[in-house]
Amino acid sequence: MNAVAGGTPLDLHAVEPGFSDPPLASQAVFRAVLNAFTRPGQIQRVPSDAQHPSGAAPAAAALLLALLDPDCTLWLAPRLAHGSAADWLRFHTGCRIVSELREAQFLWSDADQMPPLEQLPAGSEFEPETAATCVIQVHALEDTAGWRLHGPGIEQTQPLTVRGLGEAFLTQWRANHAAFPRGIDLLLCAGERVAGLARTTSIEG
Secondary structure, three states: OEEOOOOOEEOHHHOOOOOOOHHHHHHHHHHHHHHHHHOOOOOEEOOOOOOOOOOOOHHHHHHHHHHOOOOOEEEEOHHHHOOOHHHHHHHHHOOEEEOOHHHOOEEEEEHHHOOOHHHOOOOOOOOHHHOOEEEEEOOEEEEEEEEEEEOOOOOOOEEEEEEOOOOOHHHHHHHHHHOOOOOOEEEEEEOOEEEEEOOOOEEEO
């Protein structure tokens, strides 16, 4: 047994390994995240050799493994919170798991347990960077004409099909986009793939 600061004791034998080469792997994941947000809707592959927890999409687990640190707070949707994801991330990143949405800097959820966007920390007019970043596991991502994305980083329009998000999502996203510079940024993950939705991105669908 061992303990992580601010958390309960961990059984190290039950914690899956993280990156085999954390600095190198984190750099590769950071590049994927940067590309996802600077080119919204373009699907990126997230390289990772981490042994992610049960129920975790490889891309989502790798993103959080690279992005989180001891200064970060993370909210987990119930399905992930009841598995080994919390202990895995606490051990490998030192992040603090929170139960209140308003305290979260990052959120990790399956699409069907994703909280409404209006309930999430959206920053302020003067500190928009304090808004939460959501890592959402969806059923599939395809670069086909489902949605049509517009905005910074998109030359004309970017097609994207996302399978698994509920019908209310587009209404929530339009309100989120209209609140700029406040607003939530999303990383949509399926398998080893990720697509970014920056708050500056508008969606027609």
